[in-house]
Amino acid sequence: MNQPGESLRDRKKRRTRAALERATVRLAAERGYDHVTVEEIAAEADVSVRTFFNYFASKDEALIGADPEAGPRMAERILAASDEVTPFEAYRQSVLAEITDELNNARDLWLLRKEVLMQRPDLLVRAFANSAESERLLANAVGRRAGLPESDLYPRLLVAAGSAAFRCAVTRWALDDSVALGDLVGDALELFGTGLAHVPPHHHEGGS
Amino acid sequence: MNQPGESLRDRKKRRTRAALERATVRLAAERGYDHVTVEEIAAEADVSVRTFFNYFASKDEALIGADPEAGPRMAERILAASDEVTPFEAYRQSVLAEITDELNNARDLWLLRKEVLMQRPDLLVRAFANSAESERLLANAVGRRAGLPESDLYPRLLVAAGSAAFRCAVTRWALDDSVALGDLVGDALELFGTGLAHVPPHHHEGGS
DNA sequence: GGATTGTTTTGCAGTCACTGCAACTTTGCA
């Protein structure tokens, strides 16, 4: 009864984690992030407070619900990409793939998160603080791929640009979601790719 | 006795604020950020705990000690810049001026902060969450300067790139400070300006 | 100088996030 797929235990864990994430987002959207206590979240998900903290290191983390395996997965993809493509391209595709996946699996959650993030934009920034480890991982992957020394700024910058792109895209998307979030991230990365020195002519825009 | 320069009151406030900032950084560098309580910091600065929180909204904020007027000041400079220069250039110069100033006035503090940030890189990220308001201000300034609509991604991206540049530069600098922090930020902004699509040939490096 | 007014500091009581630890329960496996 130990299929490599998933044991009962694993399934339960996944469900509990998801329930906590959902509860956090739902309640926060409903009555405002800091009018919701962890106690209420835990109750909603039918576990103890202590269990909440076994799954998430902080309330912030639960709200964003960042997949701890996203970092390693992306690093993997970057290193696995064909040598034909530039490190930038490899990174870009890795990011977009991850985001597309995420949005397909949890579009409804993101719509709720949007409400919360509109009230408290700082939460999005803080969320990235938790993934400092993932950032280091990705930067290393990019650095190795580009054959650069540890001390080079480029890999770090590229990864930071990715975070920034995502962050800005979400902020913009929260303002008006007539353009898909994935496309906005794509646009943002495009701009970082070609450089910010000159104001770009135009991007998407609703339709003018 | 009310010189527009500075009243007794103002002087005292500045001194208290500075003392709290110094105490926070010094103690954190000495025994690690979370082995220092706000109570100890307040004691070191000779004020009550409650007063600490009158000056800083959080321990994080005190560690970074971001000047609340830096945002408005930079926005000012961006809008005041000659029409000859691109918005990017205006922003770049505004950032570099601010950072140069800061480093000239508090180089010693930054050397201590470095110790703390090497242990806990996430604190630097979190620090920027507090300046979400300043970011909005700057983005608006850039947007107006570039004649772009509210919804355009570019201004937000440029400002986010600035944060990222600073963040990465500090991280790199903490690793090896043989290159001046100001120069590293300059390099980073340069890269954002010309685009990340291709791996740059080389930057500073110790001396080759 | 002394009364008056506006500001800052402080103590206090309270809430809530988060942690370590030691039972207790559930699941995986023989």
Add this chain to the structure above:
DNA sequence: TGCAAAGTTGCAGTGACTGCAAAACAATCC
């Protein structure tokens, strides 16, 4: 069925942070 590993829970404790109302202080007016 019985044992070991993994997961859950309660509990006690720490420490960041807030609101409030009183005390100390600085600027101003007479």
